[in-house]
Amino acid sequence: MISLGGITPKDFLRDYWQQRPLLVRNALPGFSGLLTRDELTELACHEDAQSRLVIQRNSKWHLKHGPLNSNDLAKLPKNQWALLVQDVNHFLPSARDLLSRFRFIPHARLDDLMVSYAPKGGGIGPHFDSYDVFLLQGMGSRRWQISAQQDDRFIADAPLKILKNFLPEQEWVLKPGDMLYLPPKYAHNGIAEDDCMTYSIGFRALSHDEVMTQFLVYLQDKVETEGRYSDPGLQLQSHPSKISAAMQAQVHSILKKISWSHDDIENFLGIYLSEPKTHVFFEQPMEPLAPCAFLQQIKKNGVQLGLKSRMLSSHNKFFINGEVCRVSSNTFKMLIELADNQEFFPSPHIDEETEKILYQWYVSGYIVSKNQAM
Numbered sequence: 001m002i003s004l005g006g007i008t009p010k011d012f013l014r015d016y017w018q019q020r021p022l023l024v025r026n027a028l029p030g031f032s033g034l035l036t037r038d039e040l041t042e043l044a045c046h047e048d049a050q051s052r053l054v055i056q057r058n059s060k061w062h063l064k065h066g067p068l069n070s071n072d073l074a075k076l077p078k079n080q081w082a083l084l085v086q087d088v089n090h091f092l093p094s095a096r097d098l099l100s101r102f103r104f105i106p107h108a109r110l111d112d113l114m115v116s117y118a119p120k121g122g123g124i125g126p127h128f129d130s131y132d133v134f135l136l137q138g139m140g141s142r143r144w145q146i147s148a149q150q151d152d153r154f155i156a157d158a159p160l161k162i163l164k165n166f167l168p169e170q171e172w173v174l175k176p177g178d179m180l181y182l183p184p185k186y187a188h189n190g191i192a193e194d195d196c197m198t199y200s201i202g203f204r205a206l207s208h209d210e211v212m213t214q215f216l217v218y219l220q221d222k223v224e225t226e227g228r229y230s231d232p233g234l235q236l237q238s239h240p241s242k243i244s245a246a247m248q249a250q251v252h253s254i255l256k257k258i259s260w261s262h263d264d265i266e267n268f269l270g271i272y273l274s275e276p277k278t279h280v281f282f283e284q285p286m287e288p289l290a291p292c293a294f295l296q297q298i299k300k301n302g303v304q305l306g307l308k309s310r311m312l313s314s315h316n317k318f319f320i321n322g323e324v325c326r327v328s329s330n331t332f333k334m335l336i337e338l339a340d341n342q343e344f345f346p347s348p349h350i351d352e353e354t355e356k357i358l359y360q361w362y363v364s365g366y367i368v369s370k371n372q373a374m
């Protein structure tokens with residue numbers, strides 16, 4: 001686990017999470033990063049990665065979304081720019097291992113690991129984020145200024161939401177391994193003191209608007225009803241353009257039939273929260289092993305979630321990459337290990353149901369045998 005500076009996860013959740021910032025010196029002793037600047041740049045040019053290049057020129061902010069190309073990188077100023085890459089955990093096993101140190105927060109709340117690089121003076125300007133974030137310093141040092149200010153007015157016509165009147169209340173220089181936790185909507189500004197890389201462990205929280213609209217999308221596939229609008233006693237209308245009260249009442253009673261159960265809420269949450277982002281695709285094995293060879297291999301080496309897979313659980317159910325899988329309580333007891341820890345070492349005697357599910361997920365490209373590169 002990551003060190004929270006002598007605070008237990010339970011106390012952190014009670015006293016800091018979603019409430020106040022926490023600076024932890026030496027949260028991860030010896031940490032200096034997971035990838036080099038060149039490796040990050042290479043990732044930013046990758047089609048599957050989501051990246052942004054932020055440049056400040058003559059006090060004007062410029063933003064370019066990736067994938068970047070060598071041209072973008074060739075004409076960078078000496079300083080005052082920053083490169084940010086999302087979902088680095090989809091590419092590096094070490095990035096997923098880093099995220100696993102934050103398991104005191106449920107997987108359903110986790111978003112991704114974003115890595116940024118900035119030369120001296122670089123950053124993305126003072127801003128708010130809507131989500132909780134742990135900012136872990138990798139290579140170099142970064143000055144973080146923070147403020148609990150309520151003034152959330154942004155600079156007009158900037159391509160990023162940069163605060164117009166940022167009034168820092170506290171600041172620290174973070175060295176490799178230091179970490180700053182910020183709750184949502186806490187103003188902050190990170191300025192590189194030298195060549196610097198920051199690792200942002202970011203969380204997600206659905207907006208109410210997203211919950212409602214996405215739940216309606218989910219329900220759309222579930223609502224099935226018979227019947228059709230009918231009006232055998234139709235009354236003559238003096239205004240044919242009028243939508244009559246009788247028509248409205250009939251539609252009202254049709255709509256009242258829309259209902260949902262606790263099961264629907266559980267399934268909606270599991271499906272939606274485990275659904276891959278739109279740019280994510282799973283690679284199925286080109287020449288899949290036969291079921292018995294696969295099972296033999298995983299009994300020997302163990303099995304791991306693919307780096308891009310998201311797996312959540314609820315009572316006797318798993319949700320993997322937007323799919324629901326209802327299981328027996330025996331299978332649940334086994335596979336919960338995979339959902340919680342992203343790896344599972346099957347006993348030589350696993351039951352047929354668990355074997356079948358694991359094989360299906362292997363063929364879909366959701367899981368891999370532990371010794372296999374992902």
Ligand code: SIN
Pocket residue numbers: 082115116123124129133188190198199200
């Ligand atoms: C950065 O790493 O440059 C920015 C991270 C943040 O402010 O959320």
Ligand code: CO
Pocket residue numbers: 127128129188
């Ligand atoms: Co931020």
